[in-house]
Amino acid sequence: MKKQHMSLSPVFPLARLGFGGRRAAVRPQLRLAGHTFRWLPSAGAVLVTFLALILVGDWMVPFAEAAPAVAVFQATDEPGPWFKCSKGSGCVAAGTQSLAVVSPGSRIQFILGSATQTVHTTTSLLWPLKTDGGNADNMPFDQPKAIRGQQSVTLKTPGLYVFVCKVHPFMLAAVIVDDPATTEGLDLGEQIRLVNGVTFPTRSDLGVRLLRAFFVITNADNYQDHNPATNPGLTWTVNLPHVPVLLTGGPPAVFLDALSINTTLDGPLPPATPGVGEVWVDTEYEKTAGKTKPGTATAVDVTTWKVTKKVALPQINMNNPHNMWTDRDQTVIYQTQWFSNKLAVFDRETLTMLRNIHVGPAPAHVMTRTDTDQVHVSINGGDKVVELSPLGANIDRKIPVQFKGENQAQPHAHWMSFDGHTMVTPNSNTGDSTQIDIVPGTIAAKTATGTLPIATGMMPDTSKYYVSNYVDSTITCISLVTDACKGVANPGDQTKTINLLANYNPVTGAITAPGFVGALPIQTPVSPNGKWVVTANTLTATITIIDTATDELVATLLCSAGCHGVNFGAKQGGGYYAYVSSKFSNDLIVVDPDPNSDGNAVDATIVGRVILVADGLTAKDDTPTQYQGMGGQGVLPIPLVYNGWVQNLPPVWCAKLSVAQRSPFGSSPAACTP
Numbered sequence: 001m002k003k004q005h006m007s008l009s010p011v012f013p014l015a016r017l018g019f020g021g022r023r024a025a026v027r028p029q030l031r032l033a034g035h036t037f038r039w040l041p042s043a044g045a046v047l048v049t050f051l052a053l054i055l056v057g058d059w060m061v062p063f064a065e066a067a068p069a070v071a072v073f074q075a076t077d078e079p080g081p082w083f084k085c086s087k088g089s090g091c092v093a094a095g096t097q098s099l100a101v102v103s104p105g106s107r108i109q110f111i112l113g114s115a116t117q118t119v120h121t122t123t124s125l126l127w128p129l130k131t132d133g134g135n136a137d138n139m140p141f142d143q144p145k146a147i148r149g150q151q152s153v154t155l156k157t158p159g160l161y162v163f164v165c166k167v168h169p170f171m172l173a174a175v176i177v178d179d180p181a182t183t184e185g186l187d188l189g190e191q192i193r194l195v196n197g198v199t200f201p202t203r204s205d206l207g208v209r210l211l212r213a214f215f216v217i218t219n220a221d222n223y224q225d226h227n228p229a230t231n232p233g234l235t236w237t238v239n240l241p242h243v244p245v246l247l248t249g250g251p252p253a254v255f256l257d258a259l260s261i262n263t264t265l266d267g268p269l270p271p272a273t274p275g276v277g278e279v280w281v282d283t284e285y286e287k288t289a290g291k292t293k294p295g296t297a298t299a300v301d302v303t304t305w306k307v308t309k310k311v312a313l314p315q316i317n318m319n320n321p322h323n324m325w326t327d328r329d330q331t332v333i334y335q336t337q338w339f340s341n342k343l344a345v346f347d348r349e350t351l352t353m354l355r356n357i358h359v360g361p362a363p364a365h366v367m368t369r370t371d372t373d374q375v376h377v378s379i380n381g382g383d384k385v386v387e388l389s390p391l392g393a394n395i396d397r398k399i400p401v402q403f404k405g406e407n408q409a410q411p412h413a414h415w416m417s418f419d420g421h422t423m424v425t426p427n428s429n430t431g432d433s434t435q436i437d438i439v440p441g442t443i444a445a446k447t448a449t450g451t452l453p454i455a456t457g458m459m460p461d462t463s464k465y466y467v468s469n470y471v472d473s474t475i476t477c478i479s480l481v482t483d484a485c486k487g488v489a490n491p492g493d494q495t496k497t498i499n500l501l502a503n504y505n506p507v508t509g510a511i512t513a514p515g516f517v518g519a520l521p522i523q524t525p526v527s528p529n530g531k532w533v534v535t536a537n538t539l540t541a542t543i544t545i546i547d548t549a550t551d552e553l554v555a556t557l558l559c560s561a562g563c564h565g566v567n568f569g570a571k572q573g574g575g576y577y578a579y580v581s582s583k584f585s586n587d588l589i590v591v592d593p594d595p596n597s598d599g600n601a602v603d604a605t606i607v608g609r610v611i612l613v614a615d616g617l618t619a620k621d622d623t624p625t626q627y628q629g630m631g632g633q634g635v636l637p638i639p640l641v642y643n644g645w646v647q648n649l650p651p652v653w654c655a656k657l658s659v660a661q662r663s664p665f666g667s668s669p670a671a672c673t674p
């Protein structure tokens, strides 16, 4: 159906953003062929934001206050206010509860305590520059590793500061240090610097996008509701407060509500061609009646496109289910709990919980070894990957992912080779990637990547792999055999950096040919046939596709707010679907990367959309109450169709696949037997 290549023309000049005007109606947009491309994170919402807006009323007055203060952010496991401004002075309720406005010299305190079950970092994501171009005082701010406890930092230089947790990078806290000498609006600063060194004016397209994203991410009432049953008009409204801010160049002040969103969303659309089996999605923010912590795992039958199962595990107060995998027989779901220290295992069909195992702080991703069916869980708040027996019966080994004496790596989304012998990890704390020889459990190599590497995807023959660098908006291709990455800068280079923002001007917002754009990339798997890398980009709400033959971008598709998870499943009759989840939304997008089966993804298309909300026929162990179907993160198609895993399928699953799907990349290992 929708074809969504970007055209060259659309550009959204800064002048059109309504800067300088009050309540300007024009929002930054760019047009795709027949489509409007909205860069944004989030939301359906509405009433609450609107009320907040009213309550906030005229904001200027209270912020003229002068005395340095203490503002306290408490880390929570709750969707939206993950860093909740809870005590002290300076907290501002503006729909978001993660914003403080303080005067110079104020202290910002972070409490990583009883409101959360795991460890976090409080890391400066961006900060203002001083007039001489130097970093604001006490910036950058970070810790050597994720912790529980307290951190504090004193902010002196006026401007906008955003803090992030490097383990859970949607956790945000914003502080505006307002200069008492200026009276017209809140001072965001002339220039701000991202933690990766990129510096840009606050009066810029990127500055605007990040500001708007902050107000969407930190307020769950702003998330997108694609469900016509609860949102008949399929509207998406995000109202930013009518608050004046001072940007680059000074007065006149700009009002934040010029960045509000008022648009419509796409509703459900069952793909014409069924998939094979079912797709599980971690609806990590969905709240249910029987527990205090958020999160469910939702199963979609992709032969009917119905939500058939929803698992909340109230008996263990399952906390932020983030990512899943299954065993060889496809009988259990391994479920990480990202804001806890445990891995849950439940029966895929009966939904019975089998075990809940302590593995370590902030377990993020899970995959199996094809040779032994053992299970690997990345310990995102720590320094290792934990190896468990099949079905999670015991912890067999703890495999460190950094050398002795190095800062802990905090690995997020690892990937395994088809033969079970090589693991790669993206180390979010150390800006590198580790290759592990799994049989001895030793580190074969460590390779520098970009800033905050978060996910990986590997070729089906272990020739190369890809790492998404969240803050840099790049993908690092890393060769595991000579010259596997294509189009390297210098002959013989082992790595290639693929810039997802090469076509984007962060100041003007101009998009140049060929128009492929992605910012804040997350999951990035390689297709089972080794042809494409599909990446979910959370800031731009875009899906970008890299052709592995050239290691260049070949397509961009629209995604939903907080685009996050991707995995491949079998399409009935042959080929694959890429299933894409979005955090600040309740839909699952179905992408056909190659509709004409010519091996090239330039014609990749969105063919369907499933709303991840339970209906009367959905089997479930608890009653959803809030944020239904929202928080889409880990995606697990059953049966597993990646090279190495598909060959281990039982006959009943193998029989559902085409001959090519049974052996997706060459003749070894031998195909599964139907």
Ligand SMILES: [Cu+2]
Pocket (backbone or CB within 6 Å): 119, 120, 121, 165, 166, 167, 168, 171
């Ligand atoms: Cu965190």
